Amino acid sequence: MKNRRPEWAPEGASDAFASRITSRTESHGTPKTVKRSKALDLDTLEKGVLTGNRTILSRAITLIESNSEKHFELAQELLTRLLPASGNSIRIGVTGVPGVGKSSFIERFGMHLIELGKKVAVLAIDPSSTISKGSILGDKTRMEMLSRHPQSFIRPSPSSGVLGGVARKTRESIVLCEAAGFDVILVETVGVGQSETTVRSMVDFFLLMQITGAGDELQGIKKGIMELCDLIVVNKADGDNVQRAQAAARDYNNALHFLRQATPGWETHALTCSSLTGDGIPEIWKTITKFCEITKSSGVFEKRRLQQTTNWFDELISEAVLNRFYQKAEIREKLPQLRKQVAEGKLPVAYAVSLLLSD
Numbered sequence: 001m002k003n004r005r006p007e008w009a010p011e012g013a014s015d016a017f018a019s020r021i022t023s024r025t026e027s028h029g030t031p032k033t034v035k036r037s038k039a040l041d042l043d044t045l046e047k048g049v050l051t052g053n054r055t056i057l058s059r060a061i062t063l064i065e066s067n068s069e070k071h072f073e074l075a076q077e078l079l080t081r082l083l084p085a086s087g088n089s090i091r092i093g094v095t096g097v098p099g100v101g102k103s104s105f106i107e108r109f110g111m112h113l114i115e116l117g118k119k120v121a122v123l124a125i126d127p128s129s130t131i132s133k134g135s136i137l138g139d140k141t142r143m144e145m146l147s148r149h150p151q152s153f154i155r156p157s158p159s160s161g162v163l164g165g166v167a168r169k170t171r172e173s174i175v176l177c178e179a180a181g182f183d184v185i186l187v188e189t190v191g192v193g194q195s196e197t198t199v200r201s202m203v204d205f206f207l208l209m210q211i212t213g214a215g216d217e218l219q220g221i222k223k224g225i226m227e228l229c230d231l232i233v234v235n236k237a238d239g240d241n242v243q244r245a246q247a248a249a250r251d252y253n254n255a256l257h258f259l260r261q262a263t264p265g266w267e268t269h270a271l272t273c274s275s276l277t278g279d280g281i282p283e284i285w286k287t288i289t290k291f292c293e294i295t296k297s298s299g300v301f302e303k304r305r306l307q308q309t310t311n312w313f314d315e316l317i318s319e320a321v322l323n324r325f326y327q328k329a330e331i332r333e334k335l336p337q338l339r340k341q342v343a344e345g346k347l348p349v350a351y352a353v354s355l356l357l358s359d
Helices: 015-028 043-051 053-063 069-087 103-113 145-146 169-180 239-256 280-300 300-325 329-343 348-358
Strands: 090-095 120-128 152-159 186-190 205-210 231-234 269-272
Touching: 043 069, 043 169, 053 069, 053 152, 053 169, 069 169, 069 269, 090 103, 090 280, 103 120, 103 145, 103 186, 103 280, 120 169, 145 152, 152 169, 169 186, 186 239, 186 280, 205 280, 231 280, 269 280, 280 300, 300 329, 329 348
Parallel strands: 090 186, 090 205, 120 152, 120 186, 205 231, 231 269
Antiparallel strands: none
C-alpha cells in the first residue's frame, strides 16, 4: 500500500519522510500524551524537605508563595505535615539602609556559622517594582560563596510592596527551612525606612546594621527601630575606618542607655565588624548565643515565639475577613460610587464608610 503524503509535510520532502513521522506519532502518541506530568506530589515534597533536599525545598516554597487558589490547600496540607519538625532554629532578622552591606555581612556571617557546623538558610527579601511587581533577585549573585555551599540555602523573594520589606509568605518559608534541618534562619529585609515591626514579629533576634560617614551617627537611625533591635552592628570597620566605626559604636551604646530594651532581660548594645576581613563576626555570634541562653532560661524566648504565632493567626484572620468583605457583590457595586463622592467632597469619609458597612 502506497504511503499517503500528509498536507503538513515540508515542501520537497519525500513520501518516506512523511511515513517515518506518521509511524512515530502513531506508535508513541502525540507530544501531549507523552509529555511528562508536573503534578505536585505532597508525599514527595514532604520527604524531600525533611531530608534536606534543597531543590525540593525550593519547590515547596514556590508552592506556598503561589497566589493560586488551587495551590492553597496543597500548601496548607504540606505545612501541617511539616509543622512538627519545625521550631528548632534561631531566627535572625537583619536590617539596615541600602548600601550598609547586609548581603556581604550575611555571606561572611553565614560562612562562619557553617565552619562551626551549622546549616544556614537565608530568606533574602528583594525590592519589588511598584509597577511590574518584579524584583531584582540579586542576592545569589552577591552571596557567591555562600550560595554554592551545600550546607546553605538562599531564597530570594520579592517584597511585593509588603510593609517592612518582608514577603507575604516569609513565615511559612521559615517553617519549611526549619523542617529541612537548617539551624540558623537569616531574614534579610529591604531596609528602605519602612516600619520594621513585621520583621520583629517573626524573628527571635533582630540585628540592625549601620555604617559610619553619614554625618551625625545618631541621626542616621530612627528611635523606633533602635527600640526594636537586640544588637546594632557598625559594619565596614576596616582600614582607615576602624576608629570611626568604634566611635560610632560608642555613640550608639551611650544612646541605648536611655531607650526601652527590645527584649526583657537583655541589654541591647553596639558592636563593630568588617565583612571584608571578618573581624568582629565571631563576637556577633557569641552575642546571639548568649542572648539565646539568657532568654531561654528566663522563658522569654518561648513566650515570644508563642506570642508571634498568636499575632500571625490574628493577622491572617484580619486579612481573610477583609478579603471576603471586598469579594461581596454589593460592596464591589457601591464602593466606586462612595469613593467618588468622598473624593469630590460630597460625603464625609466616616459617613461613607458607615454606609458601606451598613449592609
